[in-house]
Amino acid sequence: MENNRAEVIIVGAGPAGVSAATVLARAGKKVLLIDRADKAGDKNMFGGCIYAKQTAEIFPQFWQSAPVERSVTEQKIVMLTDYDSTQYSYRYSSKGSYKAFTVIRSKWDNWCVKEAQKAGAYFAPKTLVKELLIENGKVVGVKTQFENYYADIVIIADGVNSLLAKQIGLRKEFNDEDLTINVKEVIKLHPERLQDRFQLDENQGCAVRILGGPLKDIFAMGFLYTNKDTVSIGLGVSLDELKKKKIPIYEMLEELKSHPSIAPYIKDGEVIEYSAHMIPEGSFNNIPKVYDNRVMVIGDAAGFVNNIHLEGTNLAMLSGRLAAETAIFAIEKGDFSASTLSLYYQKLKNSIIIKDLRTHNNTVKFMKKHIKTLTGLLPEIACDFFEVLSSADEIPKRAKYRRLVSKILRSGLILKMIPFAFFAMEKCIKR
Ligand SMILES: Cc1cc2nc3c(=O)[nH]c(=O)nc-3n(C[C@H](O)[C@H](O)[C@H](O)COP(=O)(O)OP(=O)(O)OC[C@H]3O[C@@H](n4cnc5c(N)ncnc54)[C@H](O)[C@@H]3O)c2cc1C
Structure with missing residues (x-):
């Protein structure tokens, strides 16, 4: 790098940084991408799956050459009680257009950085940025x-x-209630065994969200993703609730893994990796100022995560692209002032990033308030329903129906669902 000078420096080679670097390099700008890791992605972790749409906007047809694990063809919600579960599955055929892929971050991030380098970005690994250099307040x-x-x-x-x-x-420090702490294990399984257990073909994958059971009455959710020959299993829990309830998070994960409905998925697998990471809660009110004279903030650093839909990498890549487009405009204008870079925020406002974070501004608060219904009562009543449907014994059906209906009435489930209906309506109507 000539005289240690670039037109744009990007700190962090995660999905956000790499997307910005690629767009800038393709436009012929001198860009320096810096990461502290020895190899991009080495220390990065997520669930998880990347989403095809925003990824392909940066890397068209990436699935043909990138190290993707499996194309996600099934989304499942598993609702646990202490011993039982109900499982709801949505299976879809890709018909040539993909929704999401499971990936391993160390391989994926490294591939993305190589693409950015091919486009002309200069990459500096093993380089820790200690601070921003400021001269005359800039x-x-x-x-x-x-x-x-x-x-x-x-x-x-x-x-x-x-x-x-x-x-x-x-930006300020996020408060505990604005963060979830996540732990994850990667468990090795033979691909054929994995495919049998999840009823998948060779390239098909499954994404599972898990509620209740050992995670009941607390704002927590389990997840499980199928990779080629591993399963990623973990959970995220609100930091403030975890601190209040003083439950060790690794114990929650052990309990989740040994639940009778989860254990069969990972039986006889070998744990090959354990990691932990924070996620910003992702609400509109927590978005910091994301631009100033000569700087922009993208991805998780700006809190761009939609926790309700488990979207983070896509918002990171999209914000990276929008910041890069803004930088290209500023370079061509020769003006790097906050007023020119405010175009980045305009672009964010017109994108799904701000629109979706605005829609879900109060969703986490709402869910926390109704967590007992969501993670305790609903899974229990759902299991009771299937128990009535499936038990063939000497008890007359009418007696069983009465018992179930009376339990539903006593539990107040119907009344407790009313706020959910209003909340869903508000999400559709409110601007
Ligand atoms: C358990 C878990 C599950 C998730 N599941 C999903 C999922 O399924 N789908 C999804 O889309 N999203 C998921 N996410 C969210 C997603 O991982 C993030 O939103 C996304 O990684 C954000 O990208 P980023 O580039 O902003 O930040 P990061 O991926 O965190 O990258 C930041 C980079 O900056 C580097 N860095 C930091 N400080 C410095 C420094 N001072 N100097 C040099 N380099 C530095 C780091 O090494 C790192 O490479 C999940 C997150 C977690 C924790």
Whole structure:
């Protein structure tokens, strides 16, 4: 890199940073992408699956050459009681158009960085950005453990903790109630065994969300994703509730893994990886200021996660693209002021990022308030219903129906569902 100078420096080579770097490099801009990891993605973790639409906008037809694990063809919700479960599955045929793919971040991030390099981006691995360089009140570059680098624009893509956005006062620390802590294990299984257990073909994959059971009465959700020859299983729980209830999170994961409805999926598998990571809750009110003179903030660093739909990488990539387009405009105009970079926020407002975060601004709060209904009562009544439907014994059906209906009435389920109906309506109507 000539005189340690680029037009744009991007800190963080996760989905957000790599997307911005690729778009800028393709437009012929001099871009330096920096990451602290030895190899991109080495320390990054997620569930998870990447979404085809926003990924293909950066890397068209990526599934033909990228290290994807499986195309997600089934989405499942598993509702657990202490011993039983009901499982709801949505299976779809891809018909040549894909919705999502499971990936392993270490392989995936590394592939993405190589694509950015092919486009012309300069990548500096093993480089920790210690702070932003500021001259006359303006960001002019970054200080690393080796050297200083200079640029007209710095794009901050350093993830959920974003020390850099905090350094210049764009962001505060997230509160405990605005974060979930997540733990995950990767469990090795022979591909044929995995496919048999999940009833999948060779390239098909399954994404599972798990509610209730050991995760009842607390804002927590389990997840399970099928990779080629591993299963990723884990859970996320609201940090404030975890602290209040003082439950060790690894115990919750052990209980989840040994639940009679979950254990068969991972039986005889070998745990090959254990990791933990935070996720911002992702609400409109928590979005920090994402631009200033010569800087923009993208991805998790800006809190762009839709926790309700488990979307993060797609919002990261989209925000990366929008910031890159803004930087290209600013470079061509020769103006890197906050007023020019405010175009980035305009673009965010017109995109699903702000629209969806606005829609779900109060959803986590609402769900926390009704968590007992969602994770305790609903799974229990659903199991009771199937118990009535399936038990052939000497008890007359009418007696069973009465018992079930009386339980539903006593539990207040119908009344408890009314707020959900109003809440759903509000989500459709409110602008
Ligand atoms: C358990 C879990 C499950 C998830 N499941 C899904 C899912 O299924 N689908 C989905 O779309 N999203 C999922 N997400 C969310 C998704 O992972 C994030 O939204 C996404 O990774 C954000 O991308 P990013 O580039 O903003 O940040 P990150 O992926 O966190 O990348 C930040 C990068 O910055 C680098 N960095 C940080 N500080 C510095 C520094 N000072 N100097 C140099 N480099 C630095 C890091 O090494 C890292 O590479 C999940 C998250 C978790 C934790």
